[in-house]
Amino acid sequence: MTTPTPLLEIRNLSVAFRTGGQDVTVVKNVSMEILPGQTVAVVGESGSGKSTTAAAVNRLLPENGRVIGGEVLFEGRDLAHASEREMTAIRGAAIGFVPQDPMSNLNPLMRIGDQIAEALEVHGRATGRAARPRVVELLEMVGIPDPVRRAGQYPHEFSGGMRQRALIAMGLACRPKLLIADEPTSALDVTVQRRVLDQLETLTTDMGTAVFLITHDLALAAERADTVVVMYRGEIVEAGAASEILADPRHEYTRRLLRAVPSLSSTSMVTAPAAPAHHPAEPTSATTDPAESASATPDPAESVFTTQDRAEPRAPASAGDLVVIEDLRRVFTIRAAGTGVASRFAAVDGVGFGIPRGHTVSIVGESGSGKSTTANLLLGLDEITSGRILFDGTDLTSLRRRELFAFRRRVQPVFQNPYASLDPRYTVEQSIMEPLRVHRVGTTASRRQAVARLLDQVSLRSSMAERLPHELSGGQRQRVAIARALALSPDLVVLDEAVSALDVLVQAQILELLAELQRELGLSYLFISHDLAVVRMISHRVHVMRSGRIVETGTPREIFEHPKDEYTRELLAAIPGARRAA
Missing domain, CATH: 3.40.50.300 (P-loop containing nucleotide triphosphate hydrolases)
Structure with missing residues (x-):
């Protein structure tokens, strides 16, 4: 039996970011392949390198990021060394992309339908009024009700979940051979998530479209993917059939991920409420x-x-x-x-x-x-x-x-x-201190002491007080947000x-x-x-x-x-x- 030719083949890929005058390697010798019509899910925690790997495929790395080794072969062509003109023709048409954050990836000044139509027009699939039926079809396909009316609305008139669905419609607009979906359903409720993922499965079956799925949800990956790749600190630590990974994980990190996945049998974390104790963070x-x-x-x-x-x-x-x-x-x-x-x-x-x-x-x-x-x-x-x-x-x-x-x-x-x-311009200390300052609680010195106690309370090191948000992981940012919410002893x-x-x-x-x-x-x-x-x-x-x-x-x-x-x-x-x- 002839072995199918991979649609995408990543060989010993390494990616580095230039930080503080030196290269920091964030993806190390990663190799994987995706066959036509196959769904491969890459899972791992924040900072594991999964999104960076996907960005390297589409050549959408940040300005300080670059491929320092290996190849990215798409239909036999090395994208790591393709010209920008070649990549412009490939992006959207042959390789679709669904980003995670709908707030920063939709133009607030353009109607949703016009933004989807633009994806069709750029690649010559449809223009003007001819694009309208396809736009409506795409919106309906991703589960947006009343698609004719919704196509004429702006992003601010959509809920967060609906904005994410619009991005998915844009990614699928040109019927690409490969769809890179970076956390495509993290903002969606479970029923819409199911409809969207069912549609992605239909694409892989009916059109031979392959899906490169980036997710932190191991249960979703195991349920929806043919192959699961587990990344940790820039390296692949385990890969195999989804059923095998779920039933018999070999690596300790994979076992940790599985233990952390919430399910309907998970143990409750709450107990009967008790009288509250003294709040350690409030300056008097x-x-x-x-x-x-x-x-x-x-x-x-x-x-x-x-x-x-x-x-x-x-x-x-x-x-x-x-x-x-x-x-x-x-x-x-x-x-x-x-x-x-x-x-x-x-x-x-x-x-x-x-x-x-x-x-x-x-x-x-x-x-x-x-x-x-x-x-x-x-x-x-x-x-x-x-x-x-x-x-x-x-x-x-x-x-x-x-x-x-x-x-x-x-x-x-x-x-x-x-x-x-x-606020991206505020340090962690300034962000946590702001509600104390606005409500005129304490002195500058006591507010700083409160920040130190709050950081300890949310399990962050005191040295993080001087960092800016872009220097923190997503989980660290959310801990800062919780510390800020607790600052006033609510x-x-x-x-x-x-x-x-x-x-x-x-x-x-x-x-x-x-x-x-x-x-x-x-x-x-x-x-x-x-x-x-x-x-x-x-x-x-x-x-x-x-x-x-x-x-x-x-x-x-x-x-x-x-x-x-x-x-x-x-x-x-x-x-x-x-x-x-x-």
Whole structure:
């Protein structure tokens, strides 16, 4: 039997980055091949070299990166030494690419349909009105509802998951022979993830398209790929058939990855809430300099929330619900592109639940279900249409400006993207210190002491205080974001997809950190996620949202072992590797 000719063959590839006047090798003698129609998944934690390997294939390395050894053969042609003109013709047409971050890879000034059409026009596949049917077909293929109308909208009118799907449509536009997909579904909920990955499988079967899948999700890789390649510190430590890697991993690092993958049988990390302990990071008013004292302590008379600069949490965890949400609604007015016809859309429609002190309450659901809008309403980042939110017994809609300022001190967010949530010009110390400075807590010296304690609390070395965000890994950035959220000793932390962009080892570390901080400090969490396995591990109570409404509520055990709503059962069935659960 004749052995198939590889579509892509990587031979002893080494890549280095120029840093501090010297070359640092980040990919070392990597070799692999991808056959026509085959899906090869490369897995590993942040910094393992998997995305750098993919970037070397497409010649999209950063300016300080270069191939220092080896070959990248695509249909027999060495791309490592091809001209830029040749690469321009290959990218998009023969090798498609789906990047991870939709926020920085879509033009905010162009309509989604025009951006997809541009990919078709550049390679002569369709122009003008002739591209329109293909654009609509692509949007429908990746699971975007009402594709005709959505094609005329801008990126800011799409949810994060929908923006990622638009990038996938662009990558598939020219029906490439090879599709490089770098974490293509990390921002997607499980049901949309399943539809997108099913479509990629259809491409490999019907069109002979090969997929080079970069992912930190080992369960997804094992379920979807023919071959799995495990990378660690720039080297391949294990490779083989997906079923073999999953059933009998040989390398200790692969075994660590498998142990860290959350599943429906994972052990819960939360315990019964206890009374919160003293918060070690809060500077007290006793340390305030006389020169700063006039402005450092807010006036208690101005706010129903403010006491003094408190070092002790406000109440024990057993004191009932910290947050009560009643019949909450948020209605948006949407104008159709071109016609100006307005329609009303209820993103949150009659939602109600409570968050007890010291508990983690999670909201799960598909992209567009209303879970992030609910979080934004609680954070005061969006306006309530009707209903009310009570925080510590006070209606948030009644707050005056200074009262709202004091409220923000007690409720802090941690967002999904650790790359975008930190100011690139601020050092770690400046980022963590900023909320203390804004709220005029402590002195410069005491704030620095607080930063040191907070870094220790989130398991970061004190030497990292002077680093900038680009010098940190994704997991380290998210730890900094958590430290910043804890700086003001909040009662409630709202975590909106706070671990979805992290590899499984870092994700496990962050989840353990959150559980430990809750036990020590009596924190309450509102945890927003599309990852049901993670939600089971971290939650005391779970609400399932669909189309702006809560369709099911219960404990993690009730929701995941005995789901009552068909939609909940669909979400559970779509989890990659769900069948692994014992």
